[in-house]
Amino acid sequence: MYKARHAWSFLSIPLLLLLLFTFIPSIAALGLSFTNYNVFDPVEWVGLNNYIQAFQDSEFRKALFNTVYYWLLVTPVLVVFPILIAVLVNQKLRGISMFRLIFYFPVLVSVVVTAILWKWMFAKQGIINYFLSFLGIGEIGWLINPSTVMLALAFVTVWQGFGYYMLFYLAALQGVPKELYEACELDGGSFWQKHIYVTVPLIKPMIFFVTVISTMGAFKEFTLMLTMTSGGPLRASTTAVLLVFQEAFTELNMGYASAISFILFIVILIITFINQKFLDQNPR
Amino acid sequence: MAQTAIENNIKMSNKDGYGKKKLLRAGGTYLLLLIVTCITIIPFLWTMSTSLKGEKDTIFSVPPQLIPTDITFSNFVQVWNSLPIPMYLLNTLILTFFGVVLPLIFCSLAAFPLARMNFKGKNLIFMMIIATMMIPNEVTMIPVYLVIDKLGLMGSYAGVIVPGAITAFGIFLMRQGFIEIPKEIEESAIIDGANVWQIFWRLLFPMLRPMLGVLAILSFIASWNNFLWPLLVLDDPNSYPITLGLYQLQGAFSANTRLIAAGAIIALLPVMIVFIIFQRFFIEAAYSSSVKG
Numbered sequence: 001m002y003k004a005r006h007a008w009s010f011l012s013i014p015l016l017l018l019l020l021f022t023f024i025p026s027i028a029a030l031g032l033s034f035t036n037y038n039v040f041d042p043v044e045w046v047g048l049n050n051y052i053q054a055f056q057d058s059e060f061r062k063a064l065f066n067t068v069y070y071w072l073l074v075t076p077v078l079v080v081f082p083i084l085i086a087v088l089v090n091q092k093l094r095g096i097s098m099f100r101l102i103f104y105f106p107v108l109v110s111v112v113v114t115a116i117l118w119k120w121m122f123a124k125q126g127i128i129n130y131f132l133s134f135l136g137i138g139e140i141g142w143l144i145n146p147s148t149v150m151l152a153l154a155f156v157t158v159w160q161g162f163g164y165y166m167l168f169y170l171a172a173l174q175g176v177p178k179e180l181y182e183a184c185e186l187d188g189g190s191f192w193q194k195h196i197y198v199t200v201p202l203i204k205p206m207i208f209f210v211t212v213i214s215t216m217g218a219f220k221e222f223t224l225m226l227t228m229t230s231g232g233p234l235r236a237s238t239t240a241v242l243l244v245f246q247e248a249f250t251e252l253n254m255g256y257a258s259a260i261s262f263i264l265f266i267v268i269l270i271i272t273f274i275n276q277k278f279l280d281q282n283p284r
Numbered sequence: 285m286a287q288t289a290i291e292n293n294i295k296m297s298n299k300d301g302y303g304k305k306k307l308l309r310a311g312g313t314y315l316l317l318l319i320v321t322c323i324t325i326i327p328f329l330w331t332m333s334t335s336l337k338g339e340k341d342t343i344f345s346v347p348p349q350l351i352p353t354d355i356t357f358s359n360f361v362q363v364w365n366s367l368p369i370p371m372y373l374l375n376t377l378i379l380t381f382f383g384v385v386l387p388l389i390f391c392s393l394a395a396f397p398l399a400r401m402n403f404k405g406k407n408l409i410f411m412m413i414i415a416t417m418m419i420p421n422e423v424t425m426i427p428v429y430l431v432i433d434k435l436g437l438m439g440s441y442a443g444v445i446v447p448g449a450i451t452a453f454g455i456f457l458m459r460q461g462f463i464e465i466p467k468e469i470e471e472s473a474i475i476d477g478a479n480v481w482q483i484f485w486r487l488l489f490p491m492l493r494p495m496l497g498v499l500a501i502l503s504f505i506a507s508w509n510n511f512l513w514p515l516l517v518l519d520d521p522n523s524y525p526i527t528l529g530l531y532q533l534q535g536a537f538s539a540n541t542r543l544i545a546a547g548a549i550i551a552l553l554p555v556m557i558v559f560i561i562f563q564r565f566f567i568e569a570a571y572s573s574s575v576k577g
Contacts, residue, residue, distance in 0.1 A: 001470070001471070001474055002397075002400070002401040002402075002403075002480060004403040004404065006397070006401065006480045007397035007401045007403040007406070008397075008403070010393050010394070010396050010397045010484070011393070011394055011397055011398075011409070013390065013393065014390045014391070014393050014394035014450050014455070015394070015409070017390060017446070017449055017450045018394075018413065018416075018450060018452075020431055020435075021424075021428055021431060021446065021447050021449075021450075022416045022424070022450075022452065023412065023416065024427065024431065025424035025427035025428045025431060026416055026419050026423075026424055026427075028424075028427035028430070029419075029423050029424050029426065029427050032426060032427065085320065088313050088316060088317055089317070091310075091313060093310055093313060093314070096317075099317045099320075099321060100567065101559075101563055101567075102321055102324055102325065103320065103321075103324060104566070104567070104570070105324070105556075105559060106324060107505070107570075108505055108508075108509070108555050108559055108566075109509075109552065109555070110508070110509040110511065110527045110530075110551065110555075111509065111511055111527075112511055112527045112528075112530050112531045112534070112551075113527075113530065113548050113551055113552055115534075116331070116530070116534060116544055116545075116548045117327035117328065117330075117331050117548065118327060120327075120330065120331070120334070120344075120541070121326070121327050121330065123344060124344075125344035125345065125348075126344065126348075127326060127330060127348050130348050159323070159324065159327075163324075164570065167567065167570040167571060168570070170571075171571045191309060216420065219420075220420050220421075220422045222422070223511055223512060227511075227531065241422045244422065244425070244426075245425075248425070248426050248429075249429075249516065254426050254430075257426055258426055258427075261422060261423045261425070261426070262423065264422075264423070265419065265420065265423045268420065269418075
C-alpha cells in the first residue's frame with residue numbers, strides 16, 4: 001500500500017541530518033586521525049604518526065591511566081550501590097516514592113551547577129572535611145591535591161548517577177515473580193539472603209547492562225572535570241576525553257585529538273566485550 | 285514524616301501478625317534511606333543557605349553554619365541585576381524548545397518508513413543507524429564541530445541545536461512505537477482516501493504519544509543541561525544559555541560565593557519545578573530507556 005517514493009520522502013531530511021552529523025563524522029573521525037589537521041596549515045596525510053605519537057606521549061598515558069582509575073572507582077559503586085537502594089525503595093512503605101524522586105533528582109542537574117555545589121562541599125573548610133573530622137581525619141584539600149582529586153570527582157559522579165541506575169534496577173525488580181520470594185521466605189531466608197539468591201541471578205541482564213552503560217559513561221566523562229578542576233591539579237584529573245577536548249579546541253591539534261579519541265573508542269569496545277564475556281557466561 | 289510512616293507500619297504489622305521483624309526492617313529501611321537522602325540533598329541545602337546569607341554570616345567556618353542568621357535576598361537581586369539572567373533563561377528556553385521538538389519530528393519521520401513500509405535498502409539504513417549508536421558522541425565531537433563550521437553555523441543557535449536534532453536512539457524508540465500500532469489502523473484510512481502524510485500526521489503520530497513523551501523528557505534533560513555545544517559554538521555572551529552564563533559567572537565572581545550560590549539556585553529552580561510537575565513522566569521515561577535501551 002506504500003510506495004518506495006513515500007518511504008524516501010519521509011527519510012530524506014532525517015537521512016540528510018544523520019549523514020551530516022552522524023555518518024560522515026563517524027568516518028571523518030577515523031580519517032582525521034591520519035592527518036595533521038590543525039585548522040591553519042594545509043592538511044597532510046601523516047599515516048600512523050598520530051598514533052605513534054600518542055603512545056609516546058606521557059600526557060596521553062597519564063590521561064589514560066586517570067580514565068581507568070576513575071572508571072575503577074566509579075563503575076563498581078554505580079553497579080552495586082543502586083541495587084541496594086532499588087531493593088530498599090521497592091518495598092511497600094509509606095512515602096517510599098518520595099525517596100525515589102529525591103534520589104533521581106541529581107540526574108537532572110546541569111554539570112555546571114554540580115561543579116559549583118561540590119567545589120564548596122570539597123573545600124578545605126567544606127562540609128566533607130567537617131564530617132570527616134569526627135572520624136579524626138584532618139583537613140584534606142580534596143580538589144587541590146593530585147592524589148585525592150579523582151576520589152572526590154568519583155564521589156560526585158556516584159552522587160549524580162546512582163538515582164539513574166536505581167530506576168533501571170527498579171524496572172528489573174518489577175519483573176521478578178513474587179512467588180520466588182515467598183518460596184525463599186518459607187525456607188527461612190532472611191531479607192538479604194532472599195535478594196542475594198533470588199534477585200541477583202534474575203536481574204543479571206540488568207547488572208550487565210548497567211555495567212556496560214556506566215563503563216561507557218566513565219570512559220566518556222570530561223565535562224565534570226572541565227568544570228570542576230579543569231583537569232588539574234598537575235593534570236591529575238585530566239581524563240582521556242578531556243585531553244581530546246583540550247588538544248582539539250585549545251591547542252587546535254585536531255588530527256592528533258582524533259587519533260586519541262579513536263584509541264579511546266577501541267578501548268571502550270574491548271572493555272564492553274570483556275564485560276560481556278564475564279557477565280554473560282550463563283544464557284539469560 | 286518518617287515518624288508517622290513508622291507508626292503506620294506498626295498498625296499494618298500488628299494486623300497481619302508477624303510484627304516485630306517487619307517493624308524492625310521498616311525502621312532500618314527508613315534509617316538507611318534518610319542517610320542517603322541527607323547525602324543527596326546537603327549540597328543543595330548548603331547552596332540555598334549560602335545564597336541567603338548576608339554580610340554577617342560566614343560561609344566557610346568550622347563548624348559549618350547551615351542556617352543563616354542574617355537572611356537576605358540581596359544576593360539574588362544583585363545577580364539578577366548584574367547579569368542578564370532573564371535573557372539567559374529565555375535563551376535556554378528557546379534552545380530547549382527546539383531541542384525537544386526537532387527530535388520528536390525528525391525521529392518519527394525516519395521511524396515511520398522503517399517500521400511500517402517495505403522498500404529496498406530499508407535494512408541497510410536501519411543497520412547503519414543502529415551501528416552509530418555504538419559510537420560515542422565524544423568520538424565524533426571534532427568532525428561535528430567542523431561540519432557546523434563548514435555550514436557556516438558557528439555562533440548561531442542552529443549550530444547548537446542541529447547536532448542533537450536527530451538521534452539513533454530516538455529513531456529506535458519511535459520505531460518501537462510505530463511497530464506496536466496494529467496494521468489494520470492504516471488500511472481503513474487508506475480505503476477512506478487518506479494520503480500517506482495524512483496517515484502519518486493525523487492518524488499515527490498522535491498514537492505515538494507515550495513514546496513521544498519519553499523522547500521529549502529525555503531531550504528536555506539533554507537540552508536544558510547542554511553545555512558542550514553552547515560552549516563550542518556560541519561566541520556572543522548575549523546568546524548564552526543559563527549553563528554557560530553560570531560557567532562565566534563562576535569565573536567572574538569567583539570570590540563572591542554568595543552571588544554564585546544565588547545564580548546556581550536560579551538555574552536549578554526551573555528544572556526542579558518541571559520535575560515536580562511531570563515527575564511521573566520523568567520516572568516513566570527513565571524506565572523505558574532502561575528497558576528499550
